[in-house]
Amino acid sequence: MTSTTPALPAGLIAAADAARPRPLHVVQRADVDSWRAGQDARTQAWLDGHGFDGSGWIALPGDDGLAGALWVVADAHDPYAWAQAPAVLPPGDWRVAGADDARSACVLGWGLGAYRYTRYCSGGRAPARLVLEGGHAATLDLIAACNRVRDLVNTPTENMGPEQLEQVARDIATTHGAGFDSIAGDELLARNFPAIHAVGRASHRAPRLLQLTWGDAAHPQLVLVGKGVCFDTGGLDIKPADGMRNMKKDMGGAAHALAMAELIMARALPVRLTLLIPAVENAIGPNALRPGEVIATRKGLSVEIDNTDAEGRLVLCDALALAGEQSPDLIIDFATLTGAARIALGPDLPALYSNDDDVAGAWLEQGLAHHDPVWRMPLWRPYLRYLHSRIADMANAGSRMAGSVTAALYLERFVPEGQPWAHLDVYSWNDGDRPGKPAGGEAQGLRAAWAMLEARYR
Known part of the structure; x- marks a missing residue:
């Protein structure tokens, strides 16, 4: 079915329009230790140096500065687990890596979290944008x-x-x-x-x-x-x-x-x-x-x-x-x-x-x-x-x-x-x-x- 939504909500961008999206590694809270163990020594040292306790999120280092981010969720199917991402992640385009079975919740939570009422004033900092992959017409509506x-x-x-x-x-x-x-x-x-x-x-x-x-x-x-x-x-x-x-x-x-x-x-x-x-x-x-x-x-x-x-x-x-x-x-x-x-x-x-x-x-x-x-x-x-x-x-x-x-x-x-x-x-x-x-x-x-x-x- 073709959606009648005239434009994408704030914080969402079509894959064809995305500019060098960074990966957002999504990990269930119970799986953080195993994910950490699979990373290279630099990433593990980065996490340890920042005292990362396995909750919330953290930016990950790369050769050109920011390589991506780790996003830890208790329940990936809860849209509100994603809702803070547009406001706290560094501006730019992000592609979710992981949580493939929870993409609708991710899109919904990201869209709800990116909302700002801007009729009478500026919206402040532009939200981080989620790259849409696959059909999400129902969620966008x-x-x-x-x-x-x-x-x-x-x-x-x-x-x-x-x-x-x-x-x-x-x-x-x-x-x-x-x-x-x-x-x-x-x-x-x-x-x-x-x-x-x-x-x-x-x-x-x-x-x-x-x-x-x-x-x-x-x-x-x-x-x-x-x-x-x-x-x-x-x-x-x-x-x-x-x-x-x-x-x-x-x-x-x-x-x-x-x-x-x-x-x-x-x-x-x-x-x-x-x-x-x-x-x-x-x-x-x-x-x-x-x-x-x-x-x-x-x-x-x-x-x-x-x-x-x-x-x-x-x-x-x-x-x-x-x-x-x-x-x-x-x-x-x-x-x-x-x-x-x-x-x-x-x-x-x-x-x-x-x-x-x-x-x-x-x-x-x-x-x-x-x-x-x-x-x-x-x-x-x-x-x-x-x-x-x-x-x-x-x-x-x-x-x-x-x-x-x-x-x-x-x-x-x-x-x-x-x-x-x-x-x-x-x-x-x-x-x-x-x-x-x-x-x-x-x-x-x-x-x-x-x-x-x-x-x-x-």
């Missing part, structure tokens, strides 16, 4: 999907509001020959998306519902839904400064859904795809949503606003209602929905909720297999009592108890009974730099989700 999430989340809101998010989705649709529709402003009311309108009406940038459609009508239908809150002040229940600082990332769910849709089309997965993104800015203004108001939803349930900062579930519920009307094979939504999920699981583990054990089990299994873990949380329905309203069908928030669970239970009310559905409450962010996980926007659970979908539909 996967890197492109992860970097798409990162780019979208890292972009400041002035350049990634609802209009710009729509343009990105339009461009992706055009590239892949997909259909596209945008329902914006008061047209949301005319076409029965009142909750999306209610959240976004206070912004000078009109709220909208983005819809992309692609694929053969004879194939199973998959609906992806992504929370596209391009900035979240909290509304009238305003966030404190430290809570608002990184709220450009509140469209991280939309970024994941968009990247997944793009990956599905690039890899020609045999599904009939629908992508739904409610894109809004939760702003403060004279007509902002107020605590205590009761709003309508597409499903016909009335919702009392307990907290205007619980807005993500409001925009998602209209999109999920539309998704359910289509009776698809599967609905998946991605959302930076709750701080409670981060308190429960920390920043690295997205919280997975599903009403289908097979879907949840497959996602968990692929997460472990692909070093992209998620953690299943319970849809504990007795906690629906925390969403009780005395004047409406339900409230959008309530007790601080089980905040991530109650958010997922709220969403489930808008999914038809018996409809397979999964919800990923994802942080979409790295708080600091780690190999393969640079500070800023991050794709989490995406590679696992792709593996799960490919196994389900291929």
